[in-house]
Amino acid sequence: MMPDGIFVTGTDTGVGKTFVCALLMISFEDTCYWKPIQTGSAEGTDREWIRRVTGLPDYRFIPEVYCFKDPVSPHLASMQEKRRIDLSNIRLPALPSRKLVVEGAGGVMVPINEDKFMLDLMLYLGFPVLVVARSTLGTINHTLLTISALRNSGVEVLGVILNGPRNKHNREAIEYYGNVRVIGEIEPVPRVTVNVLRGLRKEMSLL
Numbered sequence: 001m002m003p004d005g006i007f008v009t010g011t012d013t014g015v016g017k018t019f020v021c022a023l024l025m026i027s028f029e030d031t032c033y034w035k036p037i038q039t040g041s042a043e044g045t046d047r048e049w050i051r052r053v054t055g056l057p058d059y060r061f062i063p064e065v066y067c068f069k070d071p072v073s074p075h076l077a078s079m080q081e082k083r084r085i086d087l088s089n090i091r092l093p094a095l096p097s098r099k100l101v102v103e104g105a106g107g108v109m110v111p112i113n114e115d116k117f118m119l120d121l122m123l124y125l126g127f128p129v130l131v132v133a134r135s136t137l138g139t140i141n142h143t144l145l146t147i148s149a150l151r152n153s154g155v156e157v158l159g160v161i162l163n164g165p166r167n168k169h170n171r172e173a174i175e176y177y178g179n180v181r182v183i184g185e186i187e188p189v190p191r192v193t194v195n196v197l198r199g200l201r202k203e204m205s206l207l
């Protein structure tokens with residue numbers, strides 16, 4: 001059962017958070033998507049990408065609160081555009097549905113202003129967190145560090161999704177040393193389409 005709100009973070013930028021959010025949107029009816037802080041919008045937003053790939057209606061997508069053009073860390077993008085990111089401006093929108101998927105920018109320690117990080121946004125919103133990680137070499141360290149930062153701050157970790165070629169040893173190490181569930185393993189797909197996402201829905205069944 002998907003909780004009413006879920007925050008999707010990752011061990012890095014480009015690990016597949018948006019892909020997993022698209023999969024959540026396809027897997028659970030009555031779910032809205034929200035990426036409150038987006039950078040790199042000059043190349044398109046994650047909201048637009050999920051909307052295009054899934055074909056889901058507009059009302060299931062909540063507009064960003066902060067949207068910056070340059071594909072850099074939010075703290076830098078906000079300085080460049082002279083618009084400080086203030087957590088108190090990020091208010092939970094009135095939802096047209098019961099469930100919400102929130103996507104972060106990059107990983108947990110990405111700065112958003114002079115003294116706040118993505119992790120503070122997670123604490124502020126208060127949703128349990130799903131961690132998307134690569135399946136390949138190096139992921140044990142990145143994933144354990146991410147989980148440790150989340151738990152040390154009191155954030156509930158729902159589980160980990162490993163994205164990439166299946167790697168049994170990495171999965172087992174993350175579950176054992178991280179004392180965490182790997183709830184899904186997503187293999188690379190040649191092309192991301194709504195039918196491909198539908199075929200991957202079983203990867204969300206442990207949520």
Ligand SMILES: Nc1ncnc2c1ncn2[C@@H]1O[C@H](COP(=O)(O)OP(=O)(O)OP(=O)(O)O)[C@@H](O)[C@H]1O
Pocket residue numbers: 010012013014015016017018019020046104105106163164186187188189190191192
């Ligand atoms: N399992 C997969 N198979 C094929 N392509 C994938 C898969 N997972 C992710 N991708 C592709 O890899 C790229 C990076 O993934 P994605 O945009 O989901 O990362 P992200 O973590 O959301 O990055 P950001 O920090 O920029 O939000 C995208 O082009 C995405 O479509």
Ligand SMILES: C[C@H](N)[C@H](N)CCCCCC(=O)O
Pocket residue numbers: 013014038039040070071072073074105106107109110
């Ligand atoms: C532009 C990119 N796709 C993301 N939206 C922002 C990633 C910020 C990462 C910062 C860092 O960890 O160095």
Ligand SMILES: [Mg+2]
Pocket residue numbers: 017018019046103
């Ligand atoms: Mg993304």
